[in-house]
Amino acid sequence: MPAWADAVLVPLISILLAALISAGVILAIGENPITAFMAMVDGALMKSTGWGYTLYYATNFIFTGLAVAVAFHARLFNIGGEGQAMVGGLGVALVCLYIPFPHWSLSLIFTIAAAGLFGAAWALIPAYLQAKRGSHIVITTIMFNFIAAALLNYVLVNMLKPAGAMEPATAAFPATTHLPTFFDMFASDGNPLFRGSPANVSFFIAVAACVLVWLLIWRTKLGYEIRAFGQSETAAEYAGISPVKITVVAMLISGALAGLMALNTTQGEAERLVLNASEGAGFIGIAVALMGRSHPVGVFLAALLFGFLYQGGAELAFWANIPRELVDVIQALVILFTGALDNMVRMPLEKAFLYFRKEAR
Structure with missing residues (x-):
């Protein structure tokens, strides 16, 4: 697998997987994941205090x-x-x-x-x-x-x-x-x-x-x-x-x-x-x-x-109807996918790059 894929693609896919599962958890408690994400962005990035x-x-x-x-x-x-x-x-x-x-x-x-x-x-x-x-x-x-x-x-x-x-x-x-x-x-x-x-x-x-x-x-x-x-x-x-x-x-x-x-x-x-x-x-x-x-x-x-x-998690727990424990779950999912489950993303990607390299030959 190319170095750029290891440095960029693997972490990016891991974050996306964590985000998708987090969205499912938010949906399961009856909240809108898009609204929750926008609240996190607004609280963490859209104001100088948040920054x-x-x-x-x-x-x-x-x-x-x-x-x-x-x-x-x-x-x-x-x-x-x-x-x-x-x-x-x-x-x-x-x-x-x-x-x-x-x-x-x-x-x-x-x-x-x-x-x-x-x-x-x-x-x-x-x-x-x-x-x-x-x-x-x-x-x-x-x-x-x-x-x-x-x-x-x-x-x-x-x-x-x-x-x-x-x-x-x-x-x-x-x-x-x-x-x-x-x-x-x-x-x-x-x-x-x-x-x-x-x-x-x-x-x-x-x-x-x-x-x-x-x-x-x-x-x-x-x-x-x-x-x-x-x-x-x-x-x-x-x-x-x-x-x-x-x-x-x-x-x-x-x-x-x-x-x-x-x-x-x-x-x-x-x-x-x-x-x-x-x-x-x-x-x-x-x-x-x-x-x-x-x-x-x-x-x-x-x-x-x-x-x-x-x-963003602190803002989400403060302003949205989402318990603080769920914010901890979202953070834990990111840690889980980027750390413990790194090979779950890496191994399929390595096989995919190997396949396309063989096809190119």
Whole structure:
């Protein structure tokens, strides 16, 4: 099958199948699927506030999708993005609360470093266990998600929560660490673009991360070693590539990218550290990486799609007579078809391309 068909046709057909089944489910509860789809489009794309929320969610998914994608290239399945993002948020909070900054731009340099380092550190132990002891990366990263949640809960309740407060959250960050929102950047008198939306400057950091990951994977020696190791560990070893080094380095980069998600949720939107700061984006990043074929451009586009589904689904549940649980079903169907059932679409397409190639001869 041609590369363009694998990159474009397979995900597109998967999305269409998910949309058709979702339409059937909406019909089954007595609602109009066209009306529902138009409500999602109107809520997510037709207003600047909706676009702001769509891009806010997409920013989270870009970071976590890139994290999964980098690990995928080394044939590692990092399911620990959720925990790495939580611990990255802890790094952001410590920097914002305990270092006085005169301006948000200076604080951003330090919070990028802290989020990346804390996320990478949380990925280090599973990476070492996989590389040196053979512990499966899927199991260890899942376990570390729960450990991260327990650690964050303990730190918030016993160490960082302000005296007398009931909510497990830190105090608000100083104003000099608050990131500019899209409203701050693009609104003007008489033109209140993005009013009320949480999208902020971290979106552009996520876009820059896409470019840097592309350069890393396809334009550096390390990226070549990661891809070679992912294609064949035996051949990579024969070529002098260390499996231990690649496993650890790929997971460190993956964990750092997941940790950077905290820039958006913790420093950008909440402006404090709360208990559920990762918002489930670590798991959505798996579907984003699968749909995007582990390529930064594909990850970016898939993140926009899931940002649309999240914001459009919220609008649909709010305005239409459709239960919130059905919105979760629609999102789950997209994940199911683009991830778990990928071969259901791929295999018939491969047979079709093979048939037409034989006929052309």
